[in-house]
Amino acid sequence: MTQVLEKICIVCRREFPKDVQECPDDLVRLTEKDPLLGTIFDGKFEIIDFIGVGGLSRVYKARHVELNRIYAIKVLKSTEFIDLQRFRREAISIGLLDHPNIGRVFSFSVANNGRPYMVLEYIEGKDLSDLLAKEPLSPNAAIEIFVQVCAAIAHAHAHGVIHRDIKPGNFIVLSHPQDQTIVKVVDFGMARILNEGKDAQKLTRTGEIFGTRQYISPEQYAGSPADERADIYSLGVSLKEALGSIKASENLKKIIEKATAADPKKRYSSAEEMRAELREIQENPNMDVGSSSTGSSNFQLWSLVLGLLLLGVAGFIYLRATIQTEISPQVQRDKRSISTSVPLRYAATESLANDLIAKGKLQRAEEVLKSWYEKNKSSASNRDLAFAVMNIMSCLAAQDRTDEAKQICDDVIAIINSRSKGPDEDSDRMHVAFLLLTRGKCDLVARRSADARKSIESAIDLLKGIDSEAAVTSIVQAYTHIAQAYQDEKNLPEAEKWARRSYKLAVETSGEASRVTATADEILASILIEQKRFAEAKPIVDSAILIRRETTPSTDVMYYLNLLTMRVLYEAGLGENEQAKSHLEEIANFLAKFNPGIHKPMLDRVVPKLDQVSNELGFEQKKRTWTSLSHSNRSS
Numbered sequence: 001m002t003q004v005l006e007k008i009c010i011v012c013r014r015e016f017p018k019d020v021q022e023c024p025d026d027l028v029r030l031t032e033k034d035p036l037l038g039t040i041f042d043g044k045f046e047i048i049d050f051i052g053v054g055g056l057s058r059v060y061k062a063r064h065v066e067l068n069r070i071y072a073i074k075v076l077k078s079t080e081f082i083d084l085q086r087f088r089r090e091a092i093s094i095g096l097l098d099h100p101n102i103g104r105v106f107s108f109s110v111a112n113n114g115r116p117y118m119v120l121e122y123i124e125g126k127d128l129s130d131l132l133a134k135e136p137l138s139p140n141a142a143i144e145i146f147v148q149v150c151a152a153i154a155h156a157h158a159h160g161v162i163h164r165d166i167k168p169g170n171f172i173v174l175s176h177p178q179d180q181t182i183v184k185v186v187d188f189g190m191a192r193i194l195n196e197g198k199d200a201q202k203l204t205r206t207g208e209i210f211g212t213r214q215y216i217s218p219e220q221y222a223g224s225p226a227d228e229r230a231d232i233y234s235l236g237v238s239l240k241e242a243l244g245s246i247k248a249s250e251n252l253k254k255i256i257e258k259a260t261a262a263d264p265k266k267r268y269s270s271a272e273e274m275r276a277e278l279r280e281i282q283e284n285p286n287m288d289v290g291s292s293s294t295g296s297s298n299f300q301l302w303s304l305v306l307g308l309l310l311l312g313v314a315g316f317i318y319l320r321a322t323i324q325t326e327i328s329p330q331v332q333r334d335k336r337s338i339s340t341s342v343p344l345r346y347a348a349t350e351s352l353a354n355d356l357i358a359k360g361k362l363q364r365a366e367e368v369l370k371s372w373y374e375k376n377k378s379s380a381s382n383r384d385l386a387f388a389v390m391n392i393m394s395c396l397a398a399q400d401r402t403d404e405a406k407q408i409c410d411d412v413i414a415i416i417n418s419r420s421k422g423p424d425e426d427s428d429r430m431h432v433a434f435l436l437l438t439r440g441k442c443d444l445v446a447r448r449s450a451d452a453r454k455s456i457e458s459a460i461d462l463l464k465g466i467d468s469e470a471a472v473t474s475i476v477q478a479y480t481h482i483a484q485a486y487q488d489e490k491n492l493p494e495a496e497k498w499a500r501r502s503y504k505l506a507v508e509t510s511g512e513a514s515r516v517t518a519t520a521d522e523i524l525a526s527i528l529i530e531q532k533r534f535a536e537a538k539p540i541v542d543s544a545i546l547i548r549r550e551t552t553p554s555t556d557v558m559y560y561l562n563l564l565t566m567r568v569l570y571e572a573g574l575g576e577n578e579q580a581k582s583h584l585e586e587i588a589n590f591l592a593k594f595n596p597g598i599h600k601p602m603l604d605r606v607v608p609k610l611d612q613v614s615n616e617l618g619f620e621q622k623k624r625t626w627t628s629l630s631h632s633n634r635s636s
Contacts, residue, residue: 022352036060036075042111045073045119056083061122071106072120084116091118093188096159100179101152103172103186123184125175128168128242136244139252143282145173145183146239150275152185153235157228157271163188164226166234167215168241214384218262218430218470229264232271236260251281262426263468353391366395373408382416386431390438397601402446409439426466433462433474440481445601449485456481469509476506476516480523487527496531499524518547522559525566534573541566558603561587565606572613581617584610 007016007030009023016023016030023030036047037060045062051072052059062073076087091108098104104121111117128145131137137145149171156163163170163185170187217233220226236259248256255277261267268274349372356365369392377385389412396405413432436459443452460478463471479502486495503520510516521544528537541563548560564587571580587610 034058040065041073041075042109042113042117045071047073056087059120070122072103072122074118074120075111076116087116087118090188093161094120096161097156099152099155100181101148101184102155103184120186121184123172123174123186125172125184128171128173128183128238131173132168132242132244136246137242138246139243139248140282142239142242143252143278145171145242146235147275147278147282148181148183149185149238150235150271150278153231154271154275156185156188157231161188162226162228163231163234164220165215166231166238168238171238214381214387217264218427218468219264219473227264228270229267232259232267232274233261233264235271235274236267249281251277255281260427262430262466262470350387350391353395357395362395362398366392366399369395377412377415382419382428382431385412385415386435390434393438393442397442397445400445402442405442406439409435409442426468429462430466430468430471430474433459433466433471436462437474437478437481440478440485444481444484444488447488449488452485453482456485472505472509473516476502476509476520479505480519483523483527487523487530492527492531496524496527499527512543515547518544518563519559521547522563522566525563525570529566529569529573532573534570537566537570538574541570558606562606565609568613569609572616577617580613584613584617 007018007020009016009030020030034050036058037050039047041047041060041062044064044066046065047060047062049061050058051061056078057074057076060073060075062071063069064071076084078084078087088108091105094102094105103123106119106121108116108118153163153166165187166185170185172184172186174182174184215234215237217226217230220230236256240256240260243252255274259267259274268277349368353365353368356362356368369388373385373388373392380388389408393405393409396402396408413435416428416432419428436455440452440455440459443449443455456478460475463475463478479498483495483498483502486492486498499520503517503524506514506517506520521540525537525540525544528534528540545560545563545567548563564583568580568583568587571577571583
């Protein structure tokens, strides 16, 4: 029987005493002692080991007590109805698939303790991210693995399933390869099933961001709908990470560049097409991707055959040595540096920071993010640097430290611009544009509207030169920020002009029912309300509320609250006092349980509006609810 752990790090799997709160290397919160270990789950499965934990579930190694077979049991942690539906859909999506490179699901059920769970194929091996933390793969080994990963994803796409969380951590490299299968793709918890019914589509909210940020495509990050090409982008990022600093052939570089193109239309049209080009390199390393060649002499032909045989033998020996490596001894894991696997480490860091932000612990989140940034800024990718610094800036701005936020923004822009330009130039320009947008938002928080417009206009100039959906979506957001800047200056005609420009572009590119359009709705409605054009604002606010209700994740509830506030304002302006009072009470009850966290600057904008309408409607007691909340948050 496996010893029950008191505390464990989900990244490096090290054990810790119960009084330790987080792993000093990986900066993730340690998991508590697991009550299921050593028990008989649902009367059928002996839980013999803990495998891993995700956002919604925990995974265990289990033995069926009657069949004496080993399975993986995935147990849902959350009690939210929508999470239950997503968990069930994960089982359905995997059940649609039957491929040797995809982990199988055997059943879906609800245990006698009320917990939904899945019975999955137990895969003995290590995930690729663990292998990469030790050393990168050779090009031959990487191609061997990614040919099979692409085959798995192509099979999923052919059955209408988009994975949406492709990353090395979801590729299990088998300890004992069988029937030429060396890797299996797992964790379809973020999967989307194409052509599903309307009820199921509600689980895949328009504009909601799924997946791990280091690997998601630009269009996913911008909140635009993602199709099969989003998975292909993640495949390219994962392949690039697998190679690390090892020099790849020009052909392999071309494959990575095409897969990770910022514009989805410039990527591979299918995972099968990407797999075919990887196979072409595998079978003929000297052939240009997409071209064909024939030998002109027997000598050339036999030289090629002999070379391939020697290469194949060497690659096979290296690959077997790599994938059958035993789990490193504890002492070796203890010595691993935080910089050995930047993407994995940043994913863990960002997860911890987001959790701290949700609890309102902004200073601690800032410390965690800055620690990662200082240790990794010289070796991390431009993408990771941009994400880390945008998160740091948000923490600083929420603490009214906008000058510090702008300085670190300028520092990382200089780092990105100093690095050599190449095939990633569009991506780098996108990252700089995102940073400039965040810089502009910091100036908006500080009420420096002229400075804000300058940064945002610079971002727009960069984005207009990039032919991609993500760039257009970001331009929509930039227009809304400029509208807000003019609104702060009380130049309402100019503010309305930019707001309508934002709305028009949002509808053209993302449709009327997207989060992008809701953002444009909000700024336009706010400007109309400030001009007391309540009747014009009413349908815009109502439409945006419907969109936000269906699409806003829990981390962005402040945007929804802002709309509820505007609804109260137009109701009071139109003399609909009873409705306004009812909705004001709803807001007060919501705020009593609300932790503004990183959205404090937006709360500071909302509170004066709530004060105004409270005075008009005689809601002094309710007014104190949000006034005290804003004050306590400011002092913390």
